[in-house]
Amino acid sequence: MTKTLTITRPDDWHLHLRDGDALRTTVAHAAAQFARAIVMPNLRPPVTDVGQARAYRQRILDVLRAQAPHAAFEPLMTLYLTDRMTAATIRAAHAEGVVACKLYPAGATTNSDAGVTAMRNIYPVLEAMQDVGMVLLVHGEVTDPNIDLFDREAVFIDQQLIPLRRDFPQLKIVMEHITTREAAQYVADAGQYQAATITAHHLLYNRNALFLGGIRPHYYCLPVLKREIHRQALLQAAASGNPRFFLGTDSAPHAAPLKEAAVGCAGCYTAAAAIELYAEAFEQAEALDRLEAFAAFHGADFYGLPRSTATITLEKKPWQMPQSYPYGQTELKPLRAGESMAWQIAHQS
Numbered sequence: 001m002t003k004t005l006t007i008t009r010p011d012d013w014h015l016h017l018r019d020g021d022a023l024r025t026t027v028a029h030a031a032a033q034f035a036r037a038i039v040m041p042n043l044r045p046p047v048t049d050v051g052q053a054r055a056y057r058q059r060i061l062d063v064l065r066a067q068a069p070h071a072a073f074e075p076l077m078t079l080y081l082t083d084r085m086t087a088a089t090i091r092a093a094h095a096e097g098v099v100a101c102k103l104y105p106a107g108a109t110t111n112s113d114a115g116v117t118a119m120r121n122i123y124p125v126l127e128a129m130q131d132v133g134m135v136l137l138v139h140g141e142v143t144d145p146n147i148d149l150f151d152r153e154a155v156f157i158d159q160q161l162i163p164l165r166r167d168f169p170q171l172k173i174v175m176e177h178i179t180t181r182e183a184a185q186y187v188a189d190a191g192q193y194q195a196a197t198i199t200a201h202h203l204l205y206n207r208n209a210l211f212l213g214g215i216r217p218h219y220y221c222l223p224v225l226k227r228e229i230h231r232q233a234l235l236q237a238a239a240s241g242n243p244r245f246f247l248g249t250d251s252a253p254h255a256a257p258l259k260e261a262a263v264g265c266a267g268c269y270t271a272a273a274a275i276e277l278y279a280e281a282f283e284q285a286e287a288l289d290r291l292e293a294f295a296a297f298h299g300a301d302f303y304g305l306p307r308s309t310a311t312i313t314l315e316k317k318p319w320q321m322p323q324s325y326p327y328g329q330t331e332l333k334p335l336r337a338g339e340s341m342a343w344q345i346a347h348q349s
């Protein structure tokens with residue numbers, strides 16, 4: 001008998017869809033898995049105002065309609081915070097249905113050069129967000145080159161997040177793609193307005209994966225994979241049932257030649273089989289019964305959105321991840337390319 005698991009259709013609370021031709025690949029994958037996704041705004045140029053967010057959402061929906069006219073996937077839009085963001089834009093965005101804003105410390109990650117250079121610069125904006133109940137999403141790493149790369153998340157918590165939380169006690173903050181025991185601990189202790197997303201790759205891999213038999217660019221993302229003790233802490237947090245931890249793939253596609261390069265881009269592509277990877281992680285933690293809440297309830301509850309009502313069924317049946325997917329004029333290599341996967345989404349009969 002094949003083992004099966006039926007759960008409420010999950011949501012992805014941190015996803016990169018990119019733009020243009022890339023959408024044909026990324027939107028199809030996301031819509032096959034998720035009811036909704038928080039769409040990251042780190043395009044070039046970044047999505048910094050309501051008009052851009054509205055136009056980007058329409059481009060996503062146009063691709064979706066062309067591919068799958070009846071698909072029920074809903075992109076949830078976000079704005080990219082810069083030093084020049086205004087409280088007026090926040091209020092306009094909120095009125096338009098933008099649910100969150102993303103804080104990239106300038107220089108911290110892919111397309112973050114237009115990001116915020118000092119937290120003080122956006123205090124009026126954060127005040128407005130707290131006021132209207134908009135969620136602040138944070139790439140939580142310091143950018144100081146003197147801080148060891150593996151310590152940048154933990155230092156960010158001490159230097160930036162703790163003071164921010166003190167100054168905005170009721171601002172909903174999601175610490176994105178947490179990678180350390182320190183972050184899991186901080187979030188668990190920080191009260192009802194603080195949450196975190198956890199990726200599938202940080203639940204399944206430690207930093208050894210980056211160097212297995214040679215350098216492996218498709219396992220390189222930011223924040224970078226950490227030691228096994230941190231992976232264990234993340235698994236424990238995800239499987240704990242604590243509603244302030246939820247699913248965010250951070251699926252971040254880059255054309256294969258840009259990753260397989262002397263200076264390779266950061267980002268792992270997992271959206272083609274994300275829930276299958278999470279199922280593997282939760283099975284490893286002996287917590288498959290907690291996957292549904294992590295994947296479909298906690299995020300919606302934190303954002304104050306209704307839970308989705310559709311379901312998906314997963315089957316424990318091995319299959320092989322494709323070597324690559326078409327991606328505009330080039331190709332995209334998913335995490336696990338060519339390797340075995342334990343779970344699959346059952347096709348509706």
Ligand SMILES: NC(=O)N[C@@H](CC(=O)O)C(=O)O
Binds near residue numbers: 016042223
């Ligand atoms: N996670 C990554 O390594 N990369 C993301 C940016 C981000 O989420 O930090 C990307 O946009 O490529």
Ligand SMILES: [Zn+2]
Binds near residue numbers: 109139176177222223
């Ligand atoms: Zn990030």
Ligand SMILES: [Zn+2]
Binds near residue numbers: 016
């Ligand atoms: Zn991301």
